[in-house]
Amino acid sequence: MASNMAPKQEQSFPLRLLLDREKNRVVVAEASGDFIDTLFSFLTLPLGTIIRLLSNKQQHDQPAEIGCINNLYQSVENSSAEVFWNHICKEMLLHPQNNCKSLCRKLKLNVDDTESLRYFMCSNCKRGSNRLLSTFSGASCCSCGKLMDKEMKLLGDSDDETHTDGVFVKGEAMYFIFDDLRVLQSSPNNFVKELTQLGYRNFHKLVEISPCVGLEEILNLLKQALTSKSPLSDVFFAYGESLGICTFSPKMGPKHEEPGFDFGVSINIKVTLRKSKKKIVYAEAEGDFVDFLFSFLTAPLGSILNLLDGYSSLGCIDNLYRSVKELDSSRLTIPRPLGTPLLDPRVAPQFGYRRQPLKLPEEETLSYWYSTGLIKNSICYVNPNGVVSKKRSLVENPCEMKLFDPRSADGTRELAVGFVKKPSLFVVWDDLKVMPLANASSICFxxxxxxxxxxxxxxxLSIREVEALNLLRVSLTSKAALTEGLSHLLEKPNQKPKA
Known part of the structure; x- marks a missing residue:
């Protein structure tokens, strides 16, 4: 599912940087809307895509560690295909689709190299009412069992529409980007106000440079945005990572006996505590808990920040998120309240896990229509291979198609339940490394x-919405997610939490 086509490395942005040479810091950068569009596109990236991009980029450097998310990704990589319903589920987690891909393809520089959707049908099933469509290569037809290997071109896809005035922000304006990734519209008043607050009364200590920024720098900015409190300085001064101290206080959920409270979906797990260290060593869990954890990889960064109310303590990415919220609505290409693809992007269709405590919204799957005739200027043209379209009006005598869903045993949408086979048993370590227990010896373990x-x-323990949010937040910043996210649930009723 990864594309063989890398982003266009020749694309670059001119930046104007004001540097404080004494402090080895970037004070402020000024850039066009094209650069801001790429910066804001970080919020549309699923976590799995971010891990993959940064792992590929940092092969010869120190890899970017994002809490326990790297361990989740590597657990998927290291698991055999037999753990999942099919090999497609594993690929979905390693190469999740970006639900805003149609917008991101219009960026001057798009860091997401995930392959666009392709469409496949079974060449063996002739009857239109039985035709099945798959957006994944290598799927087996649930009607006849043969591979769906007939690739179809999608007609009338709105993704092909051009965008002339910026992607997320309007392109004619200039913007300030500060070292902590706060973004403001460029204006003399904003410049004076911000630099005065930073302690600068004049330009005596400041030096201006005008570098060109390409893919290399953008990927470095993505890494530093998630791990550092001074991303611009770290990239343009090679100053090193200045990690902030993250403090986490778990939220407390309603008591089990509280009457009238709807707990929603809950997942039970069995945890083993090391009493002397007050540390959760591991959890023994079924597939629903593992699906819940693996679904972090398909969730867009902006959607996660929305769940956490914009407070993830993850580098400076919170500032970037708040900048979108606080930017003048007239600067956005889709004004608020409708302009939410950055503030709450949905999980791509078929890439979510709905039977879980978190409310991570998944985009609804569209209807697809098949026909042997397409309509052009009110004239029907016959295509012997058939055509597929999202728009019923473009085809003659359309037949609605059933969509193959990998998240089930037989590919039927109605039975889609997740990524891993059920029933299955797993061990989840404190740092969220996942190990299947099939054919494993408990004695050796x-x-x-x-x-x-x-x-x-x-x-x-029962994992409900509050506990799920705790696990999500701490998985981004800690190497002991189970202990930090759940150990407060182990305190006895007469114990008080330590200050």
């Missing part, structure tokens, strides 16, 4: 841990 058996204590 306990021996390898090499921990005193009388120091281990078992607890059953």
């Amino acid at each position: 306990i021996q390898k841990m090499n921990l005193p058996l009388d120091d281990l204590e078992e607890h059953i």
